[in-house]
Amino acid sequence: MSKLHHEMHPVSLLPMQAARRKEALRKMLRHWQLYLVILLPISYLIIFKYVPMAGIMIAFKDYNVVKGIWGSSWVGLKYFHQFFESPNFWLYMKNTLGISLYGLLVGFPAPIILALALNEVRNGLFKKSVQLVSYAPYFISTVIMVSIIVVNLTPNVGMVSKLFQMLGVENTNFMGIPSLFKSIYVWSDVWQHTGYGAIIYIAALAGVNPELYEAAKVDGASRIQKIINVDIPSLIPVSVILLILNLGNLMKLGFEKIYLMQNPLNLATSEVISTYVYKVGLLGSSFSFSAAIGVFNSVINLVLLVVVNFIARKLSNNSLW
Amino acid sequence: MARTVSIRESGGDRLFMVLVYAFLTFVLLVVLLPLLYIVSSSFSSPQAVVSGKVWLFPVQFTLDGYKAVFNNPQIGSGFLNSLFYTVVGTLINVVLTVMLAYPLARKTFHGRNIFMVLLVITMMFEGGLIPYYLVVKELNLLDTRWAMILPGALAVFQVIIARTFFQSTIPDELSEAADLDGCSDIRFIFSIVLPLSKPILAVMTLMYAVGHWNAYFDALIFLRSPDLFPLQIVLRNVLILNTIDASMVANANQMLAQQGLKDLLKYSLIVIASGPVLIIYPFVQKYFVKGVMIGSLKG
Numbered sequence: 322m323s324k325l326h327h328e329m330h331p332v333s334l335l336p337m338q339a340a341r342r343k344e345a346l347r348k349m350l351r352h353w354q355l356y357l358v359i360l361l362p363i364s365y366l367i368i369f370k371y372v373p374m375a376g377i378m379i380a381f382k383d384y385n386v387v388k389g390i391w392g393s394s395w396v397g398l399k400y401f402h403q404f405f406e407s408p409n410f411w412l413y414m415k416n417t418l419g420i421s422l423y424g425l426l427v428g429f430p431a432p433i434i435l436a437l438a439l440n441e442v443r444n445g446l447f448k449k450s451v452q453l454v455s456y457a458p459y460f461i462s463t464v465i466m467v468s469i470i471v472v473n474l475t476p477n478v479g480m481v482s483k484l485f486q487m488l489g490v491e492n493t494n495f496m497g498i499p500s501l502f503k504s505i506y507v508w509s510d511v512w513q514h515t516g517y518g519a520i521i522y523i524a525a526l527a528g529v530n531p532e533l534y535e536a537a538k539v540d541g542a543s544r545i546q547k548i549i550n551v552d553i554p555s556l557i558p559v560s561v562i563l564l565i566l567n568l569g570n571l572m573k574l575g576f577e578k579i580y581l582m583q584n585p586l587n588l589a590t591s592e593v594i595s596t597y598v599y600k601v602g603l604l605g606s607s608f609s610f611s612a613a614i615g616v617f618n619s620v621i622n623l624v625l626l627v628v629v630n631f632i633a634r635k636l637s638n639n640s641l642w
Numbered sequence: 643m644a645r646t647v648s649i650r651e652s653g654g655d656r657l658f659m660v661l662v663y664a665f666l667t668f669v670l671l672v673v674l675l676p677l678l679y680i681v682s683s684s685f686s687s688p689q690a691v692v693s694g695k696v697w698l699f700p701v702q703f704t705l706d707g708y709k710a711v712f713n714n715p716q717i718g719s720g721f722l723n724s725l726f727y728t729v730v731g732t733l734i735n736v737v738l739t740v741m742l743a744y745p746l747a748r749k750t751f752h753g754r755n756i757f758m759v760l761l762v763i764t765m766m767f768e769g770g771l772i773p774y775y776l777v778v779k780e781l782n783l784l785d786t787r788w789a790m791i792l793p794g795a796l797a798v799f800q801v802i803i804a805r806t807f808f809q810s811t812i813p814d815e816l817s818e819a820a821d822l823d824g825c826s827d828i829r830f831i832f833s834i835v836l837p838l839s840k841p842i843l844a845v846m847t848l849m850y851a852v853g854h855w856n857a858y859f860d861a862l863i864f865l866r867s868p869d870l871f872p873l874q875i876v877l878r879n880v881l882i883l884n885t886i887d888a889s890m891v892a893n894a895n896q897m898l899a900q901q902g903l904k905d906l907l908k909y910s911l912i913v914i915a916s917g918p919v920l921i922i923y924p925f926v927q928k929y930f931v932k933g934v935m936i937g938s939l940k941g
Contacts, residue, residue, distance in 0.1 A: 349752045354827040355745040359757065362742035365796050366764060372777050379776070390776070404726040434668065441662045451666050451797025452674050453924055456931075460919045462856035464874045468881040468912055472683075473676050477694045512673065520934045544655045575861055582884055593773075602772045603863055615770025623766060 378612040393609075396514055401611035409592075417593040418578075421571040424507045429567060431511050432518030433560060439519065439551055440526045441544065455516025467581040470509050471496060497586035506582060506591075521563075522556055529555045561639040569626030572618050658660065682860045684708070684909035688902025691909070707910030710903055717911070719869060727872055728854040735800075736843065737851040738747035743801045744835055747808035748817065752764040765798050775863055789864035797853075800846055803933070808835070843932035852919065866904055877915055881908055 349356070380400060382393040404410060435455065442448045461469070474482040474495040486492045495501055509540060528550060537547045576595040583591045602611025626641075634640035678698055683691045687702035695701045711717055727907070746753045746758055769777075774793070783789040812835060820830045858874035864869060884904075923930075 330887040345752055348750070352748075352751060352827055354801035355748065355751050356890075358741050358828065358831070359745045362738045362796055362801075363757065363760070365738060366760060366844075369777065369793050369795070370768070374767055376769050376773025376776055411700055426664075438662050438665055441659065442666065447663075447666070451670050453927065454670055456927065457920055458924060460852060460856075460923050461916050462858070462877075464873055464877045464881065465912055465916045468877070468908065469680060471882065471909060472680060472912070478692060480676060480697065482695060483697075512676075515669075516673070517934075520931055524935050541907060543652060544658050581878065584842060599773055599856060599863075603882065605776060608772050608776070610769060612772040615772060619770060626766070 330607045336469065339478065363418060377616055378613065379609050380616045384609040388513060399578050400610045403610060404614050413592055413594050413597050416590055417572060417574050420503050420506055420593065421574050421592060423503050424510060427565055428511055428514065429505050429564065431515045431619060433522055435515055436519040436522035436526060437548055439523060440552065452516070457516070458513040458518070461513065461518035463577045466509065466513055467578060470505065470582070473539060499590040502582070502587045506579065525556055525559050537551065558639045560636050561633055562641065565626070565629050565633050565641055568629040569622060571625055572621045598637060678938045680909050680912050684906070684913045691905060692902065706903060707906035708914070710907045711910050711914055715869070716876050717873070720871055720873035725874040726787070726856060727790045728851050730792070732847055732850045732856045734791060734795050734799070734845055738796045739800050739804055739846060741797065743803035744808055744831060747805045747812070749814050751816070761798055761801060778864060784864055785866045785870065787870060790860055793860060797850070800849065804842055804846060809840065811838060841932065843928050848929055849933055855919065872903060873915060877911065881912060
């Protein structure tokens, strides 16, 4: 901070701290309106972000609505133990990580492949149509998205289920088969998000230095060689960053879509930590137990983010910080 | 670029391009067909849909499904509620985002690093569902319209994008010059910053508005009264939970007809609910693309 000061106001070079502080105060007073402007959004952050962070303490207390957060008694790690020892702990962990990793494995390369393919095609009506159509599902709401899945998979009626039937797959209620839940979730996500996810890679490809293509041409490289030696290396920085962010969110598996896709038949594979937190916490009113699960989840996420970022920095020099 | 030399393309390259076009055509069809099927079903008779006759074109054309949707009071009120939450919510979002992002973009704003840290911390840690719910409860916002607007009044990610934009488009010299001329900071925001920031304001408005229109989670946890429900909750009840009361269907006399209409209603409802966004989207597509680009500058 002080370094910045010196550069801008040579007058305050005097090594007296008091003078410096006075100068800072003068500047703050001069721009008092900016503090007024920032007051409202900062209050928002404090009320809706920081107060809930402090509210984490109920995970270590026996929260009682009558006594309130402060009046409730401390119980230490009681609710954490209760969660770890519950018979379904490993099942929910397995479901959460299973869906996340499967989603990452398929959903991460998909937009890269689409961007590489689009980059090969000349600008024109065909390319524009593919882009327009493939971005569109991103704007469909989760509720509508799940309805589209359900409707298309309705036995004998839905288009996708009829197609599978033509391919010789037995005609069944796909949404009710536990072993299919992960695939339906992940592939419908690919359907919805691949196009939009490709935008960032298309932008990165558009920024590739044309001289590299010229050089590849001179060397007689085929299109595939050009993709492997020019296009893919140019996508590495942005994909590493996105991979870090995705891995850091492994446990943050979205509540909205899974909750809507659940039905009594598929619960064995579709119950994940976020839906469980909602059910025991808000529907079952076990606030402390549910908050403890939430805390556990956030801690794992944070650790993952830090570890993955560290590894990425060591291996590739691309990292978030 | 390299692809201008297509005359000299080798056989291998030509085969590769055939595969690329085939792949992209496949993508196009895979995205388009399930949507087309729903649109066609919504215009077909319930019997044709249930017996699996509908593929890509309507069979026994009818508008009964749409009539049922428009006769339904819940859907109308959900639509109006969503409109309210979207307009008011987006307005508050954009105002607050600018109020936070602009000072953070100013080098002369003393203490901006502290505020920046305050902001970034919220991206890494969060209280989780239960404390979030309890805060809204303590503020007596449960089951009020404000519960749909205040808890999500600001998206940290949008602030970062807007800040990046301000930093790169509004030079420090400009605010310093205005400062010397005796222009106050607030006046500077209104007469210089906002007019120069129309592209980012457009992107932000679109992103926030789509978010509000499509959201259902906050309504699910905060709202109890049906007359406050946004469209997405009404849709969930009709489309996913299948709870259609008798008033939803025009002629409730015959059970069979009712059942058929109930199924048909789903298709027309999907079309009506996602229609507005998908029709407007091609016209504003470039703004969304721009939003992703500005966002990626940060990464």
